[in-house]
Amino acid sequence: KIETGLGNKERGEIIHQTLYFFWEGISNQAMLQELPTEELTNKIEIAFEKAIEYWQRRYFVNLSSRYLALEKNRTCDLLHQLMDLEKSRPYFEVVTREEERVIDLQGLQIKIRIDRIDKTLDQEELLIDYKTGEVSISDWFQERPRDPQLPLYCITRDPKPMGIIFSIVRSDGVRFQGLTREEKYLPGVKTVAEVKSTGSEVTFEEQCETWQNTLELLARDFKEGVATVDPVDGENTCRICSLKTLCRVSSKICTS
Numbered sequence: 001k002i003e004t005g006l007g008n009k010e011r012g013e014i015i016h017q018t019l020y021f022f023w024e025g026i027s028n029q030a031m032l033q034e035l036p037t038e039e040l041t042n043k044i045e046i047a048f049e050k051a052i053e054y055w056q057r058r059y060f061v062n063l064s065s066r067y068l069a070l071e072k073n074r075t076c077d078l079l080h081q082l083m084d085l086e087k088s089r090p091y092f093e094v095v096t097r098e099e100e101r102v103i104d105l106q107g108l109q110i111k112i113r114i115d116r117i118d119k120t121l122d123q124e125e126l127l128i129d130y131k132t133g134e135v136s137i138s139d140w141f142q143e144r145p146r147d148p149q150l151p152l153y154c155i156t157r158d159p160k161p162m163g164i165i166f167s168i169v170r171s172d173g174v175r176f177q178g179l180t181r182e183e184k185y186l187p188g189v190k191t192v193a194e195v196k197s198t199g200s201e202v203t204f205e206e207q208c209e210t211w212q213n214t215l216e217l218l219a220r221d222f223k224e225g226v227a228t229v230d231p232v233d234g235e236n237t238c239r240i241c242s243l244k245t246l247c248r249v250s251s252k253i254c255t256s
Contacts, residue, residue: 006063006071008132008133010055011071011132012132012133013055014048014051014052014055014071014075015075015078015079015130015132015169016115016130017050017051017054017055018044018047018048018050018051018075018079019047019079019115019116019130020047020051020097020098021046021047021050021051022043022044022047022079023094023097023116024047024097025043026043026094027093027094028091028092028093028094029086029087029089029091029092029093030091032083032086032087033087040080040083041076041080044075044076044079044080044083045072045076048071048072048075048076049072052068052071074171078169078170078171078174079169081174082167082169082174085174085175085176085187088187089186090120090121090185090186091120091121092118092119092120092121092126093118093119094116094117094118095117095118095119095125096114096116096117097115097116098113098114098115098116099113099114099117100112100113101113101156103152103156105152105215105216105219106216106219106220106223107219107223108219108220108222108223110152110219112149112152112153112156114127114128114129114153115128115129115130115167116128116129116130116167117161120162122162124161124162125157125159125161125162126161126162126163126164126165126180127150127153127154127157127161127163127164127165128165128166128167129149129150129153129164129165129166129167130166130167130169131166131167131168131169131170132168132169132170133170135147135166135168135177137166137177137178137179137190137195138195140179140211141195141196142232143214144214144218144232145211145214145215146232148211148215150164150165150166150178151164151208151211151215152211152215154208154211155208155211155212155215160204160205160208162180162181162182162185162204163178163179163180163181163182163185163186163189163204164178164179165177165178165179165180165186165189166178175187175188176188176189177189178190179191179192179195179204179207180204181203181204181205191204192204192206192207
């Protein structure tokens with residue numbers, strides 16, 4: 001399939017960069033709420049132009065002015081929707097953007113980068129990861145979690161944050177999704193107990209301990225070279241693979 005213009009991956013990078021530049025001069029929710037609509041649009045467009053300049057310089061790509069105008073309109077519309085959500089939240093301050101750190105997990109050195117860290121009125125941290133693809137927080141509760149970035153960021157903070165949030169920026173819906181210690185803190189965001197099951201009393205802190213144990217075990221297995229033939233999705237993992245004759249998964253399935 002041949003595509004012209006930007007693909008989903010490139011659009012995702014540009015959204016991340018645009019938000020990075022947008023929050024550069026806006027340090028808290030009050031400043032955001034005080035912006036007139038016209039000025040808000042102007043700031044989003046300037047941030048988009050900076051992001052495009054950075055992206056084209058990094059990847060040596062030149063896009064036509066007409067195409068860029070369409071992308072600017074699309075991005076501006078999505079970020080206006082996001083800012084409406086940001087305005088409706090409880091008060092927050094943006095304390096870091098794109099923070100990079102190297103953490104040690106069972107002797108495994110991992111470089112992490114958090115898209116954004118907010119502080120609440122009570123000076124607690126809220127970790128935010130921008131997403132332009134499909135995500136599901138139920139994946140965090142598996143034996144081998146998918147998309148474990150936010151749980152990983154969470155367990156390496158001291159003190160622990162009050163929540164971890166996906167800020168989803170997609171044409172089919174701009175929304176928050178994630179977990180917080182408090183009920184109904186953000187629209188679309190739940191407590192651990194609400195996600196796990198009706199009547200569950202698992203707290204956010206207890207879930208952080210579970211993630212700590214799970215991710216440390218995975219890190220230790222990786223460091224020690226554990227390579228058990230056990231795909232997360234079983235045979236579905238291999239449904240589009242063209243190298244089955246070289247793979248131990250096929251052998252295991254055939255002999256089982």
